[in-house]
Amino acid sequence: MLETCFSEHAVQVADVSVSSSTTQNLVTCVYRIKLGDVSRFLTITWCKNKMDQGFIVEMDHALPQHACVVAMNRWLVRDRKMQGCKAFDHEGHRIQVFWDLCSAKYVCGPEPQEHFYILVVCKAKVLLFLGDMVKEACMRIKAKCLEMEAKLLSRQEHIFGRKQFATKAQLSLTGTTHSIMIECHTQVREGEHPHLSIRVDRKTLLRVDQLDWKFRGNQTIWVDGVPLEVFWDVHNWLFNPSVGYAIFMFQTNPFMEKPWLKDVSSCNRISEWADNSAFKEMEEPLSTGGFSLFLYAWKSE
Incomplete structure (x- = not known):
């Protein structure tokens, strides 16, 4: 069980033992970057709890002492x-992390939306830049521009609602941000079946009827002319509500071979997809394309 989102286990958000009180404000993004001539995986985890908020930067899931942890007091304006x-x-590499969150604006959740930057540098080479304060970041490291080769591989986010669960994300390489709405009706009248629908930019692209029989499954949808494989597992909502959340995954490049995924009907626990994809994708050849969006949907009363 997590005691705080800044503990050494903070990024293990796929653990089913984690309660909603500790995971509700975690967003984890995994990037592929070049460190020297070798491809590496750099993880940014945004955290927020009742007292603190901040972020964690780590390389290749290193030990906590080889990561950058920044925790700020939410109520101290001039922290x-x-x-x-x-x-x-x-x-053997010295990794530097620069940040400026003094004027950062947050819409919801722990991740800032504008007026901020995070800069990860090694030997004057930019590994990753996040934010919109490009000029300020350049001045910080005395650089003329911020060239980098980072690629976003996966994003894990926690969303909340009663019947509707909404977020925004880029689902393809076009750079377009889409609105995603998941609507699920698990409590229905006698004679009716639970049902599920997923809308992208207000357009219904997926509908699952008889959800009590199809509580796990997958289907291909198209966004920006790109095929996306959507996986859902709402078993807990229907049969194990004490666990609290369902999981949804949006996977680009759905036609690539995924021997690790197998048939979704063989999944015995809700975190199996997230566990497998988070680790197996890193073991696959670095030439493998694709992006995975994991949404942990918590029912709030």
Whole structure:
């Protein structure tokens, strides 16, 4: 069980033992970057709880002492940690993390939407840049531009609602941000069946009837002319509500071979897809394309 989102286990959000009180404000993004001539995986985890908020930067799921952890007091307006620089070592490389969150704006959740930057640098080479304050970031490291080769591989997010669960995300390489709405009716009148629908930009692209029989499944939809494989598992909502959440996955490049996924009907626990994809994708050849969006949907009363 997580005691705080800044603990050494904070990024293990797929654990079914984690309660909604500790996971509700976690967003985890995995990027593929180049460190020297070798491809690596860099993870950014945004965290927020009742007292603190901040982020964690780690390389290749390294040990906590080889990561950058920034925790700021939510109620202290002039917390010095809102701007700064930290460094950590990873396999002989000195990784520097610069950030400025002094004017950051948050719409909802722990991840800022504008007026901020996070810059990850190694030997004057930019590994990752996040935010919209490009000029300020360049001045911080005395660079003319911020060239990088980072690619977003996966994103894990927790969303909340009673029947409707909404978020926004980029689902293809076009850079377009789409509105995603998941609507699920599990409590229905006698003689009716639970049903599920998924809308992208207000257009219904997937509908599942008789959800009590089809509580796990997958279907291909098309967004921006790109095929996306959508997987859903709402078993807990129907048969094990004490666990609290269902899981949805949007996977680009659905036609590539996925021996690790197998048949969704063989999944025995709700976190199996997230566990497999998070680790297996990193073991596959780096030439493998695709992006995975994991949504943990919590029913709030």
